[in-house]
Amino acid sequence: MADNREIVVTGGGTGIGYAVAAAFAQAGERVTITGRREKVLTEAATLLGARPVVFDAADPAAVEAALAELPERVDVLVNNAGGNTDFLDGGGEEGLAGFAAAFERNLRSNVVGAALVTHALRDRLADGARIITVGSIAAHTGAGSYGAAKAAVEAWNVSVARDFGPRGITANVVAPGLIGDTEFFHGQLSEQRREWLIGNTMNKRPGTPDDVVAVVTFVASPAAGHVTGQVVHVNGGAHLGK
Template identity: 30%
Template sequence: MTGASAGIGKATAKRFAENEDKVLLIARQENRLTQAVEEIRSCVPGADVEPLALDMSDPESAEILQDHVRSTGLPVSGLACCAGAVPPSEGEDVTSVLAEWQEAYRSNVMTSVIAVEGLIPVMADGGSIVLYSSIAAYRGSGGTGGYGAAKAALHSYVHTLSARLGPRGISANALAPGYVAGTALFGDGLSAARETMLVRQTALGRAGDPADVAELALYLCSGPGGYVTSQIIQINGGSYHGV
Protein backbone atom coordinates (compact mmCIF):
# COMPACT_ATOMS: atom_id res chain seq x y z
CA MET A 1 0.00 0.00 0.00
CA THR A 2 1.65 3.21 -1.14
CA GLY A 3 1.24 6.62 0.48
CA ALA A 4 0.49 4.79 3.72
CA SER A 5 2.08 7.12 6.25
CA ALA A 6 -0.85 9.54 6.62
CA GLY A 7 -4.41 10.44 5.70
CA ILE A 8 -6.39 8.11 3.46
CA GLY A 9 -3.42 5.79 2.93
CA LYS A 10 -2.91 5.24 6.64
CA ALA A 11 -6.65 4.77 7.20
CA THR A 12 -6.74 2.21 4.40
CA ALA A 13 -3.80 0.30 5.86
CA LYS A 14 -5.50 0.29 9.26
CA ARG A 15 -8.76 -1.03 7.78
CA PHE A 16 -6.96 -3.91 6.04
CA ALA A 17 -5.12 -4.68 9.28
CA GLU A 18 -8.47 -4.83 11.07
CA ASN A 19 -9.50 -7.36 8.43
CA GLU A 20 -6.52 -9.49 9.57
CA ASP A 21 -4.66 -8.99 6.30
CA LYS A 22 -0.88 -8.79 6.15
CA VAL A 23 -0.20 -5.20 5.13
CA LEU A 24 2.98 -3.69 3.68
CA LEU A 25 3.00 0.08 4.24
CA ILE A 26 5.07 2.08 1.76
CA ALA A 27 5.97 5.77 1.93
CA ARG A 28 8.98 8.02 1.40
CA GLN A 29 9.64 9.31 4.91
CA GLU A 30 10.80 6.51 7.17
CA ASN A 31 10.06 8.33 10.44
CA ARG A 32 6.45 9.07 9.48
CA LEU A 33 6.05 5.54 8.18
CA THR A 34 7.34 4.03 11.42
CA GLN A 35 4.98 6.26 13.38
CA ALA A 36 2.04 5.11 11.24
CA VAL A 37 2.91 1.45 11.82
CA GLU A 38 3.15 2.01 15.57
CA GLU A 39 -0.19 3.82 15.56
CA ILE A 40 -1.91 0.99 13.70
CA ARG A 41 -0.42 -1.62 16.00
CA SER A 42 -1.65 0.32 19.04
CA CYS A 43 -5.18 0.47 17.61
CA VAL A 44 -5.28 -3.04 16.16
CA PRO A 45 -3.77 -5.62 18.55
CA GLY A 46 -1.90 -8.28 16.62
CA ALA A 47 -1.87 -6.26 13.40
CA ASP A 48 0.46 -7.83 10.82
CA VAL A 49 1.88 -4.61 9.38
CA GLU A 50 5.34 -3.90 8.01
CA PRO A 51 6.95 -0.62 6.88
CA LEU A 52 9.04 -0.21 3.73
CA ALA A 53 10.47 3.24 3.01
CA LEU A 54 10.53 3.83 -0.76
CA ASP A 55 10.00 6.73 -3.14
CA MET A 56 7.62 5.17 -5.64
CA SER A 57 8.28 7.90 -8.19
CA ASP A 58 11.80 6.44 -8.56
CA PRO A 59 11.82 3.64 -11.20
CA GLU A 60 14.41 1.71 -9.19
CA SER A 61 11.82 1.30 -6.45
CA ALA A 62 9.87 -1.15 -8.63
CA GLU A 63 12.65 -3.75 -8.50
CA ILE A 64 13.32 -3.15 -4.80
CA LEU A 65 9.63 -3.60 -4.01
CA GLN A 66 9.34 -6.72 -6.15
CA ASP A 67 12.42 -8.28 -4.55
CA HIS A 68 11.07 -7.50 -1.08
CA VAL A 69 7.75 -9.16 -1.82
CA ARG A 70 9.44 -12.20 -3.36
CA SER A 71 11.54 -12.58 -0.20
CA THR A 72 8.38 -13.03 1.86
CA GLY A 73 7.22 -15.91 -0.32
CA LEU A 74 3.70 -14.45 -0.32
CA PRO A 75 1.74 -13.31 -3.39
CA VAL A 76 0.14 -9.88 -3.49
CA SER A 77 -3.64 -10.19 -3.33
CA GLY A 78 -4.41 -6.47 -3.17
CA LEU A 79 -2.63 -3.24 -4.05
CA ALA A 80 -3.86 0.21 -3.05
CA CYS A 81 -1.90 3.11 -4.55
CA CYS A 82 -2.63 6.10 -2.31
CA ALA A 83 0.54 8.13 -2.92
CA GLY A 84 -0.06 11.57 -4.38
CA ALA A 85 0.37 15.31 -3.85
CA VAL A 86 -0.73 18.67 -5.15
CA PRO A 87 2.29 20.48 -6.63
CA PRO A 88 2.80 24.15 -5.78
CA SER A 89 1.81 26.67 -8.43
CA GLU A 90 4.66 29.14 -8.82
CA GLY A 91 3.64 31.15 -11.87
CA GLU A 92 2.00 31.11 -15.27
CA ASP A 93 5.04 31.40 -17.50
CA VAL A 94 5.78 28.31 -19.61
CA THR A 95 8.67 27.16 -17.44
CA SER A 96 6.62 27.32 -14.23
CA VAL A 97 3.59 25.63 -15.80
CA LEU A 98 5.75 22.83 -17.21
CA ALA A 99 7.40 22.28 -13.83
CA GLU A 100 4.00 22.08 -12.12
CA TRP A 101 2.65 19.55 -14.62
CA GLN A 102 5.78 17.41 -14.48
CA GLU A 103 5.61 17.31 -10.69
CA ALA A 104 1.89 16.50 -10.80
CA TYR A 105 2.50 13.50 -13.04
CA ARG A 106 5.58 12.39 -11.11
CA SER A 107 3.83 12.36 -7.74
CA ASN A 108 0.35 11.23 -8.80
CA VAL A 109 0.75 9.06 -11.90
CA MET A 110 4.22 7.56 -11.88
CA THR A 111 3.96 6.56 -8.21
CA SER A 112 1.03 4.33 -9.19
CA VAL A 113 2.46 3.07 -12.49
CA ILE A 114 5.80 2.09 -10.93
CA ALA A 115 4.12 0.28 -8.01
CA VAL A 116 1.64 -1.56 -10.22
CA GLU A 117 4.11 -2.59 -12.91
CA GLY A 118 6.60 -3.70 -10.27
CA LEU A 119 4.06 -5.90 -8.50
CA ILE A 120 2.13 -7.41 -11.43
CA PRO A 121 4.64 -10.29 -11.75
CA VAL A 122 4.12 -11.24 -8.08
CA MET A 123 0.40 -10.54 -7.91
CA ALA A 124 -1.96 -13.43 -7.22
CA ASP A 125 -4.53 -14.33 -9.85
CA GLY A 126 -7.87 -12.99 -8.66
CA GLY A 127 -6.20 -10.06 -6.92
CA SER A 128 -7.26 -6.41 -6.92
CA ILE A 129 -5.69 -3.07 -7.79
CA VAL A 130 -7.13 0.18 -6.44
CA LEU A 131 -5.76 3.51 -7.61
CA TYR A 132 -6.60 6.81 -5.93
CA SER A 133 -7.93 9.56 -8.17
CA SER A 134 -9.75 12.72 -7.06
CA ILE A 135 -12.84 14.81 -7.68
CA ALA A 136 -10.35 17.19 -9.32
CA ALA A 137 -10.19 14.79 -12.28
CA TYR A 138 -13.82 15.75 -13.02
CA ARG A 139 -14.03 19.41 -12.19
CA GLY A 140 -10.46 20.63 -12.51
CA SER A 141 -7.97 21.76 -9.92
CA GLY A 142 -6.20 24.88 -8.78
CA GLY A 143 -3.00 26.24 -10.23
CA THR A 144 -2.65 25.44 -13.92
CA GLY A 145 -4.68 22.22 -13.74
CA GLY A 146 -1.83 19.74 -13.63
CA TYR A 147 -3.12 17.92 -10.54
CA GLY A 148 -6.59 17.27 -11.96
CA ALA A 149 -5.15 16.18 -15.29
CA ALA A 150 -2.75 13.78 -13.58
CA LYS A 151 -5.56 12.18 -11.59
CA ALA A 152 -7.64 11.85 -14.78
CA ALA A 153 -4.73 10.01 -16.40
CA LEU A 154 -5.19 7.24 -13.83
CA HIS A 155 -8.67 6.58 -15.21
CA SER A 156 -7.31 5.55 -18.59
CA TYR A 157 -4.67 3.42 -16.86
CA VAL A 158 -7.38 1.63 -14.85
CA HIS A 159 -9.27 0.71 -18.03
CA THR A 160 -6.06 -0.53 -19.65
CA LEU A 161 -5.15 -2.61 -16.59
CA SER A 162 -8.59 -4.18 -16.31
CA ALA A 163 -8.44 -5.41 -19.91
CA ARG A 164 -4.82 -6.48 -19.63
CA LEU A 165 -5.17 -8.34 -16.32
CA GLY A 166 -8.76 -9.53 -16.64
CA PRO A 167 -7.70 -12.95 -18.00
CA ARG A 168 -5.93 -13.51 -14.67
CA GLY A 169 -9.04 -12.50 -12.74
CA ILE A 170 -7.34 -9.32 -11.46
CA SER A 171 -9.64 -6.32 -11.06
CA ALA A 172 -8.54 -2.70 -11.43
CA ASN A 173 -10.53 0.30 -10.25
CA ALA A 174 -10.00 3.88 -9.09
CA LEU A 175 -11.57 5.82 -6.25
CA ALA A 176 -12.19 9.54 -6.70
CA PRO A 177 -12.74 11.17 -3.29
CA GLY A 178 -14.07 14.68 -2.77
CA TYR A 179 -13.37 16.73 0.33
CA VAL A 180 -11.94 14.41 2.98
CA ALA A 181 -11.14 16.08 6.29
CA GLY A 182 -7.96 15.32 8.18
CA THR A 183 -5.73 14.79 5.16
CA ALA A 184 -2.56 16.53 4.02
CA LEU A 185 -4.27 17.61 0.80
CA PHE A 186 -6.43 20.08 2.72
CA GLY A 187 -4.39 20.35 5.91
CA ASP A 188 -4.45 23.04 8.56
CA GLY A 189 -4.34 25.79 5.94
CA LEU A 190 -7.99 25.27 5.00
CA SER A 191 -9.98 28.30 6.10
CA ALA A 192 -13.24 27.89 8.01
CA ALA A 193 -15.10 29.61 5.18
CA ARG A 194 -13.73 27.22 2.53
CA GLU A 195 -14.43 24.20 4.72
CA THR A 196 -18.02 25.37 5.17
CA MET A 197 -18.36 25.81 1.41
CA LEU A 198 -16.99 22.31 0.69
CA VAL A 199 -19.36 20.73 3.20
CA ARG A 200 -22.34 22.66 1.81
CA GLN A 201 -21.54 21.30 -1.65
CA THR A 202 -22.27 17.77 -0.44
CA ALA A 203 -25.72 16.24 -0.42
CA LEU A 204 -25.05 14.61 2.95
CA GLY A 205 -23.97 17.79 4.71
CA ARG A 206 -20.66 16.51 6.05
CA ALA A 207 -17.03 16.15 5.11
CA GLY A 208 -15.68 12.80 4.08
CA ASP A 209 -13.57 10.80 6.51
CA PRO A 210 -10.50 8.74 5.54
CA ALA A 211 -12.31 5.71 6.94
CA ASP A 212 -15.09 6.17 4.36
CA VAL A 213 -12.61 5.75 1.53
CA ALA A 214 -10.76 2.93 3.29
CA GLU A 215 -13.96 0.91 3.61
CA LEU A 216 -14.62 1.14 -0.11
CA ALA A 217 -11.07 0.08 -0.92
CA LEU A 218 -11.46 -2.96 1.33
CA TYR A 219 -14.67 -3.94 -0.45
CA LEU A 220 -13.02 -3.72 -3.88
CA CYS A 221 -10.24 -6.01 -2.65
CA SER A 222 -12.68 -8.51 -1.15
CA GLY A 223 -14.31 -11.55 -2.71
CA PRO A 224 -17.71 -9.84 -3.13
CA GLY A 225 -16.00 -6.87 -4.82
CA GLY A 226 -14.04 -8.99 -7.25
CA TYR A 227 -16.49 -8.61 -10.13
CA VAL A 228 -16.20 -4.82 -10.05
CA THR A 229 -13.50 -3.74 -12.49
CA SER A 230 -12.64 -0.91 -14.90
CA GLN A 231 -14.67 1.53 -12.78
CA ILE A 232 -13.97 5.03 -11.51
CA ILE A 233 -15.98 5.24 -8.29
CA GLN A 234 -16.74 8.69 -6.93
CA ILE A 235 -16.95 9.03 -3.15
CA ASN A 236 -17.74 12.64 -2.37
CA GLY A 237 -20.98 12.78 -0.36
CA GLY A 238 -22.86 13.92 -3.44
CA SER A 239 -20.86 17.07 -4.08
CA TYR A 240 -20.34 15.96 -7.68
CA HIS A 241 -22.81 13.74 -9.51
CA GLY A 242 -21.76 10.36 -10.86
CA VAL A 243 -21.82 9.65 -14.57
Protein backbone atom coordinates in the same frame (compact mmCIF):
# COMPACT_ATOMS: atom_id res chain seq x y z
CA MET B 1 -7.61 -16.25 -2.80
CA ALA B 2 -5.49 -16.86 0.30
CA ASP B 3 -7.10 -16.55 3.76
CA ASN B 4 -4.56 -14.01 4.97
CA ARG B 5 -3.99 -11.76 2.03
CA GLU B 6 -0.86 -9.74 1.32
CA ILE B 7 -1.88 -6.10 1.13
CA VAL B 8 0.34 -3.24 -0.11
CA VAL B 9 -0.85 0.31 0.60
CA THR B 10 1.32 3.05 -0.88
CA GLY B 11 1.27 6.26 1.14
CA GLY B 12 0.03 4.23 4.09
CA GLY B 13 1.71 6.33 6.77
CA THR B 14 -0.95 9.04 7.01
CA GLY B 15 -4.52 10.01 6.12
CA ILE B 16 -6.59 7.79 3.87
CA GLY B 17 -3.80 5.26 3.33
CA TYR B 18 -3.28 4.84 7.07
CA ALA B 19 -7.01 4.25 7.61
CA VAL B 20 -7.10 1.73 4.75
CA ALA B 21 -4.06 -0.09 6.15
CA ALA B 22 -5.64 -0.11 9.63
CA ALA B 23 -8.83 -1.70 8.31
CA PHE B 24 -6.92 -4.48 6.55
CA ALA B 25 -4.65 -5.05 9.56
CA GLN B 26 -7.64 -5.27 11.90
CA ALA B 27 -9.14 -7.86 9.56
CA GLY B 28 -6.04 -10.02 10.06
CA GLU B 29 -4.47 -9.40 6.64
CA ARG B 30 -0.70 -8.98 6.22
CA VAL B 31 -0.11 -5.32 5.46
CA THR B 32 2.85 -3.48 3.97
CA ILE B 33 2.78 0.32 3.95
CA THR B 34 5.03 2.58 1.93
CA GLY B 35 5.98 6.26 1.88
CA ARG B 36 8.99 8.56 1.65
CA ARG B 37 9.36 9.80 5.24
CA GLU B 38 11.00 7.02 7.21
CA LYS B 39 10.03 8.28 10.68
CA VAL B 40 6.37 8.83 9.79
CA LEU B 41 6.20 5.45 8.10
CA THR B 42 7.91 3.40 10.80
CA GLU B 43 5.80 4.99 13.55
CA ALA B 44 2.63 4.25 11.61
CA ALA B 45 3.76 0.70 10.90
CA THR B 46 4.41 0.08 14.60
CA LEU B 47 0.92 1.31 15.50
CA LEU B 48 -0.64 -0.78 12.75
CA GLY B 49 1.40 -3.94 13.10
CA ALA B 50 2.33 -3.46 9.44
CA ARG B 51 5.62 -3.69 7.55
CA PRO B 52 7.14 -0.35 6.43
CA VAL B 53 9.00 -0.05 3.12
CA VAL B 54 10.39 3.42 2.51
CA PHE B 55 10.58 4.59 -1.11
CA ASP B 56 9.41 7.26 -3.51
CA ALA B 57 6.66 5.66 -5.60
CA ALA B 58 7.31 8.08 -8.45
CA ASP B 59 11.03 7.27 -8.78
CA PRO B 60 11.76 4.22 -10.97
CA ALA B 61 15.13 3.52 -9.35
CA ALA B 62 13.64 3.73 -5.86
CA VAL B 63 10.78 1.40 -6.80
CA GLU B 64 13.25 -1.04 -8.33
CA ALA B 65 15.37 -0.98 -5.18
CA ALA B 66 12.31 -1.49 -2.96
CA LEU B 67 11.21 -4.64 -4.77
CA ALA B 68 13.44 -6.82 -2.59
CA GLU B 69 11.51 -5.66 0.49
CA LEU B 70 8.03 -5.88 -1.00
CA PRO B 71 5.98 -9.10 -0.71
CA GLU B 72 6.62 -11.87 -3.26
CA ARG B 73 2.86 -12.25 -3.69
CA VAL B 74 0.42 -9.33 -3.65
CA ASP B 75 -3.33 -9.92 -3.26
CA VAL B 76 -4.39 -6.29 -2.90
CA LEU B 77 -2.45 -3.28 -4.18
CA VAL B 78 -3.79 0.09 -3.05
CA ASN B 79 -2.15 2.87 -5.05
CA ASN B 80 -2.96 5.62 -2.59
CA ALA B 81 0.27 7.68 -2.60
CA GLY B 82 -0.21 11.08 -4.15
CA GLY B 83 -1.56 14.52 -3.50
CA ASN B 84 -1.57 17.97 -5.01
CA THR B 85 2.10 18.92 -5.22
CA ASP B 86 1.09 22.56 -5.82
CA PHE B 87 0.33 22.75 -2.08
CA LEU B 88 3.98 21.97 -1.37
CA ASP B 89 5.72 24.07 -3.98
CA GLY B 90 3.18 26.87 -4.51
CA GLY B 91 2.59 25.79 -8.11
CA GLY B 92 6.23 26.09 -9.12
CA GLU B 93 8.57 28.84 -10.17
CA GLU B 94 7.93 31.67 -12.60
CA GLY B 95 8.17 31.11 -16.33
CA LEU B 96 7.21 28.31 -18.66
CA ALA B 97 9.94 25.99 -17.43
CA GLY B 98 8.67 26.40 -13.88
CA PHE B 99 5.09 25.83 -14.99
CA ALA B 100 6.07 22.67 -16.86
CA ALA B 101 8.09 21.36 -13.92
CA ALA B 102 5.20 21.90 -11.49
CA PHE B 103 2.75 20.27 -13.90
CA GLU B 104 5.03 17.26 -14.29
CA ARG B 105 5.39 16.94 -10.50
CA ASN B 106 1.65 16.42 -10.16
CA LEU B 107 1.64 13.91 -13.02
CA ARG B 108 4.54 11.99 -11.48
CA SER B 109 3.11 12.07 -7.99
CA ASN B 110 -0.36 10.89 -8.93
CA VAL B 111 -0.36 8.89 -12.15
CA VAL B 112 3.23 7.90 -12.95
CA GLY B 113 3.72 6.62 -9.40
CA ALA B 114 0.60 4.45 -9.46
CA ALA B 115 1.47 3.08 -12.91
CA LEU B 116 5.07 2.47 -11.90
CA VAL B 117 4.29 0.52 -8.74
CA THR B 118 1.61 -1.52 -10.53
CA HIS B 119 4.00 -2.31 -13.38
CA ALA B 120 6.80 -3.23 -10.97
CA LEU B 121 4.51 -5.65 -9.09
CA ARG B 122 2.70 -7.05 -12.15
CA ASP B 123 4.24 -10.52 -11.92
CA ARG B 124 3.64 -10.71 -8.17
CA LEU B 125 -0.09 -10.01 -8.39
CA ALA B 126 -1.98 -13.19 -7.50
CA ASP B 127 -4.76 -14.44 -9.76
CA GLY B 128 -7.93 -12.78 -8.45
CA ALA B 129 -5.95 -9.88 -6.99
CA ARG B 130 -7.35 -6.38 -6.57
CA ILE B 131 -5.74 -3.17 -7.84
CA ILE B 132 -7.28 -0.07 -6.30
CA THR B 133 -6.05 3.40 -7.13
CA VAL B 134 -7.13 6.47 -5.21
CA GLY B 135 -8.31 9.11 -7.67
CA SER B 136 -10.12 12.34 -6.90
CA ILE B 137 -13.23 14.36 -7.53
CA ALA B 138 -10.72 16.82 -9.01
CA ALA B 139 -10.57 14.67 -12.16
CA HIS B 140 -14.12 15.91 -12.85
CA THR B 141 -14.31 19.28 -11.16
CA GLY B 142 -10.86 20.48 -12.24
CA ALA B 143 -7.80 21.48 -10.26
CA GLY B 144 -5.08 22.31 -12.76
CA SER B 145 -2.36 19.72 -13.16
CA TYR B 146 -3.61 17.78 -10.10
CA GLY B 147 -7.04 17.30 -11.69
CA ALA B 148 -5.39 16.39 -14.98
CA ALA B 149 -3.25 13.79 -13.22
CA LYS B 150 -6.25 12.23 -11.48
CA ALA B 151 -8.16 12.19 -14.79
CA ALA B 152 -5.21 10.34 -16.30
CA VAL B 153 -5.45 7.82 -13.44
CA GLU B 154 -8.99 7.01 -14.56
CA ALA B 155 -7.97 6.49 -18.21
CA TRP B 156 -4.95 4.37 -17.21
CA ASN B 157 -7.14 2.26 -14.90
CA VAL B 158 -9.29 1.16 -17.85
CA SER B 159 -6.34 -0.44 -19.62
CA VAL B 160 -5.12 -2.03 -16.38
CA ALA B 161 -8.56 -3.59 -15.87
CA ARG B 162 -8.52 -4.89 -19.45
CA ASP B 163 -4.95 -6.23 -19.28
CA PHE B 164 -5.31 -8.03 -15.95
CA GLY B 165 -8.99 -9.02 -16.31
CA PRO B 166 -8.39 -12.49 -17.81
CA ARG B 167 -6.61 -13.47 -14.58
CA GLY B 168 -9.61 -12.45 -12.47
CA ILE B 169 -7.75 -9.37 -11.28
CA THR B 170 -9.87 -6.25 -10.95
CA ALA B 171 -8.74 -2.63 -11.24
CA ASN B 172 -10.83 0.21 -9.91
CA VAL B 173 -10.43 3.85 -9.00
CA VAL B 174 -11.89 5.08 -5.71
CA ALA B 175 -12.37 8.83 -6.09
CA PRO B 176 -12.86 10.84 -2.89
CA GLY B 177 -14.17 14.35 -2.51
CA LEU B 178 -13.06 16.49 0.45
CA ILE B 179 -11.72 14.17 3.19
CA GLY B 180 -10.74 15.46 6.62
CA ASP B 181 -8.04 14.07 8.95
CA THR B 182 -5.39 13.92 6.24
CA GLU B 183 -2.26 15.92 5.42
CA PHE B 184 -3.58 16.55 1.92
CA PHE B 185 -3.94 20.34 2.08
CA HIS B 186 -0.71 20.96 4.02
CA GLY B 187 -2.45 23.73 5.97
CA GLN B 188 -3.61 25.51 2.84
CA LEU B 189 -7.36 24.97 2.98
CA SER B 190 -9.06 28.21 3.97
CA GLU B 191 -12.22 28.06 6.10
CA GLN B 192 -14.11 29.74 3.27
CA ARG B 193 -13.00 27.17 0.71
CA ARG B 194 -13.75 24.32 3.14
CA GLU B 195 -17.28 25.62 3.73
CA TRP B 196 -17.78 25.96 -0.03
CA LEU B 197 -16.66 22.37 -0.64
CA ILE B 198 -18.95 21.09 2.13
CA GLY B 199 -21.78 23.18 0.71
CA ASN B 200 -21.42 21.31 -2.59
CA THR B 201 -22.20 17.97 -0.92
CA MET B 202 -25.73 16.65 -0.53
CA ASN B 203 -25.14 15.53 3.05
CA LYS B 204 -23.42 18.79 4.08
CA ARG B 205 -20.34 17.28 5.64
CA PRO B 206 -16.73 16.53 4.73
CA GLY B 207 -15.79 12.93 4.13
CA THR B 208 -13.70 10.92 6.57
CA PRO B 209 -10.93 8.43 5.83
CA ASP B 210 -13.33 5.72 7.00
CA ASP B 211 -15.81 6.76 4.28
CA VAL B 212 -13.11 5.86 1.77
CA VAL B 213 -12.12 2.72 3.66
CA ALA B 214 -15.67 1.36 3.32
CA VAL B 215 -15.48 1.50 -0.48
CA VAL B 216 -11.87 0.34 -0.74
CA THR B 217 -12.54 -2.73 1.41
CA PHE B 218 -15.60 -3.55 -0.67
CA VAL B 219 -13.81 -3.40 -4.04
CA ALA B 220 -10.95 -5.34 -2.44
CA SER B 221 -13.28 -8.12 -1.30
CA PRO B 222 -13.61 -11.47 -3.07
CA ALA B 223 -17.32 -10.64 -3.55
CA ALA B 224 -16.48 -7.70 -5.82
CA GLY B 225 -14.93 -9.79 -8.59
CA HIS B 226 -17.27 -8.44 -11.31
CA VAL B 227 -16.63 -4.80 -10.44
CA THR B 228 -13.75 -3.67 -12.59
CA GLY B 229 -12.64 -0.76 -14.76
CA GLN B 230 -14.83 1.52 -12.66
CA VAL B 231 -14.53 4.85 -10.90
CA VAL B 232 -16.35 4.69 -7.56
CA HIS B 233 -17.05 8.13 -6.10
CA VAL B 234 -17.01 8.90 -2.37
CA ASN B 235 -17.97 12.56 -2.19
CA GLY B 236 -21.34 13.05 -0.47
CA GLY B 237 -22.93 13.78 -3.84
CA ALA B 238 -20.67 16.75 -4.61
CA HIS B 239 -20.09 15.19 -8.04
CA LEU B 240 -22.39 12.64 -9.63
CA GLY B 241 -20.43 9.83 -11.24
CA LYS B 242 -23.35 8.63 -13.33
